Amino acid sequence: xxxxxxxxxxxxxxxxxxxxxxxxxxxxxxxxxxxxxxxxxxxxxxxxxxxxxxxxxxxxxxxxxxxxxxxxxxxxxxxxxxxxxxxxxxxxxxxxxxxxxxxxxxxxxxxxxxxxxxxxxxxxxxxxxxxxxxxxxxxxxxxxxxxxxxxxxxxxxxxxxxxxxxxxxxxxxxxxxxxxxxxxxxxxxxxxxxxxxxxxxxxxxxxxxxxxxxxxxxxxxxxxxxxxxxxxxxxxxxxxxxxxxxxxxxxxxxxxxxxxxxxxxxxxxxxxxxxxxxxxxxxxxxxxxxxxxxxxxxxxxxxxxxxxxxxxxxxxxxxxxxxxxxxxxxxxxxxxxxxxxxxxxxxxxxxxxxx
Numbered sequence: 001x002x003x004x005x006x007x008x009x010x011x012x013x014x015x016x017x018x019x020x021x022x023x024x025x026x027x028x029x030x031x032x033x034x035x036x037x038x039x040x041x042x043x044x045x046x047x048x049x050x051x052x053x054x055x056x057x058x059x060x061x062x063x064x065x066x067x068x069x070x071x072x073x074x075x076x077x078x079x080x081x082x083x084x085x086x087x088x089x090x091x092x093x094x095x096x097x098x099x100x101x102x103x104x105x106x107x108x109x110x111x112x113x114x115x116x117x118x119x120x121x122x123x124x125x126x127x128x129x130x131x132x133x134x135x136x137x138x139x140x141x142x143x144x145x146x147x148x149x150x151x152x153x154x155x156x157x158x159x160x161x162x163x164x165x166x167x168x169x170x171x172x173x174x175x176x177x178x179x180x181x182x183x184x185x186x187x188x189x190x191x192x193x194x195x196x197x198x199x200x201x202x203x204x205x206x207x208x209x210x211x212x213x214x215x216x217x218x219x220x221x222x223x224x225x226x227x228x229x230x231x232x233x234x235x236x237x238x239x240x241x242x243x244x245x246x247x248x249x250x251x252x253x254x255x256x257x258x259x260x261x262x263x264x265x266x267x268x269x270x271x272x273x274x275x276x277x278x279x280x281x282x283x284x285x286x287x288x289x290x291x292x293x294x295x296x297x298x299x300x301x302x303x304x305x306x307x308x309x310x311x312x313x314x315x316x317x318x319x320x321x322x323x324x325x326x327x328x329x330x331x332x333x334x335x336x337x338x339x340x341x342x343x344x345x346x347x348x349x350x351x352x353x354x355x
Contacts, residue, residue: 010075028341081120170201179210193223
């Protein structure tokens, strides 16, 4: 029997997209062809991206005709989700990537993007909510609940294996988020500046690249922690796993959060999680039970809570062991991608029956 074919609309360089597609190939035996917008989605480029969006309909139609896909899937419920709904290909599966996908809220394009999202919601046969916080928004947007599949893609638990040997002598912290303003690495550096003044031993590895690199390097010097902070740059996922194995704390301080694969990876490897107190994180972290939640942009509380967790080794050891079990039960890539792949095959089969 010939492989079922999927047209994927989304940014193929993103780790989430790669995980999604690889899982469908591995567990669903799908053949996938991809297409993505070329214009940036930052600043004034958003306007040219919208123009590109409006002009690409016929291009995608041409790709669809030559590839003859059995279904179309799309990242985000706005740009790519809207295009997927317009293609005429059935079934359509779209994924909400953030809490709303309508960002930023103060953008003059917000009403227009809301129209695109509503259309995509209406036309989609399946809508992925990678976590509960996304389902809440969808239901508030009057999405048919029968369309929603609430399930994270999960992570590779063989790659992100558990490290039972924890360093109890010093804080060995890691950050694995892009070096962009919304991830607030400056808050993290300021917290470690406080720990340095208290003579608490630590090292901090910052994994990733982005527009804030030079600014953050300068801040580390100003805080007199440049010797303890290591900027690792862009790092392959296989190497990220090794870095997580050598860490005992995972820190992430973004101002907004959907479902973070980085958090799952850290929890799987045995890192104690300290993250921003946001709805997306509250789905997985109960404060002072299996991690610590920090008020947004508050570096002083972050420093206090880091010291608190560091000084309670027995409690921290118990937490990371429970977290590993939690990830195995709820965010196992092999288990979850099998379910997603099976759902796609059922949608395709139902389409054939309906025809």
